[in-house]
């Protein structure tokens with residue numbers, strides 16, 4: 001289970017106004033480029049996460065809420081890599097390029113998932129098997145990108161993070177520009193106070209108190225998301241209805257095929273030296289490769 005002192009981002013969907021300032025701040029701070037998109041009748045833009053768009057706001061229109069022309073209603077969701085404790089992308093990476101890092105010098109597992117561009121072999125297995133479809137491969141940078149929890153703004157151990165030659169911002173300049181780090185860019189820019197950054201135990205306590213208020217004052221089915229999923233996400237959500245209404249998977253899991261892949265293929269089998277044993281291993285490999293192909297098609301459609 002996630003460490004109670006891990007830093008997390010708390011997203012209160014009941015306060016979000018869908019302004020997307022956080023989306024812009026993420027792009028701005030992390031020096032992401034733009035990709036051309038088309039208007040297809042929704043307020044969402046972009047329609048998918050890409051290697052240039054690490055987060056986006058979903059505009060979910062609940063069908064069972066009363067609506068009229070002048071009474072639009074959305075469930076907004078801040079969507080990005082969830083920095084899962086049980087991270088499929090880390091389990092499946094055959095080259096060791098995708099790892100967890102810490103935002104402090106505390107003991108224990110790291111929790112910010114990053115991909116080292118120098119080690120990434122572009123297999124796309126992490127892209128294909130992520131339960132949230134939250135990481136994306138960049139052909140240009142030859143590496144996988146995702147929300148990095150703004151570790152260059154939030155860590156007191158940023159020097160310990162390897163800086164890829166490609167695919168990520170110039171962190172040394174970022175540190176010079178902001179000597180006092182003020183939390184993730186998306187959190188700092190949110191004027192609706194829908195985003196808070198802090199220790200996991202504190203954020204969960206705050207979220208539980210808010211859920212109690214929402215149940216009492218709005219009579220909604222308020223609930224938390226991210227506390228137990230995949231042994232704890234590093235984004236905690238306050239929702240006013242079921243996760244599926246917000247475009248979030250109800251029960252994200254590490255697929256069985258990934259577990260087989262990790263247990264039978266990955267250990268001691270560096271890329272190019274894989275020894276497959278029996279049907280179980282073949283099933284795991286087949287699962288990961290099929291998912292990879294699906295993911296590549298998705299990425300091509302998204303950019």
Ligand code: SF4
Nearest residue numbers: 016017019020022190
């Ligand atoms: S900046 Fe805040 S209010 Fe605006 S979309 Fe992001 S989370 Fe919602």
Ligand code: SF4
Nearest residue numbers: 081082084088089130
């Ligand atoms: S959301 Fe996907 S990319 Fe992010 S840590 Fe979890 S498995 Fe990895």
Ligand code: SF4
Nearest residue numbers: 026147149150184186
């Ligand atoms: S924490 Fe940083 S990288 Fe992640 S969504 Fe927020 S601004 Fe983007």
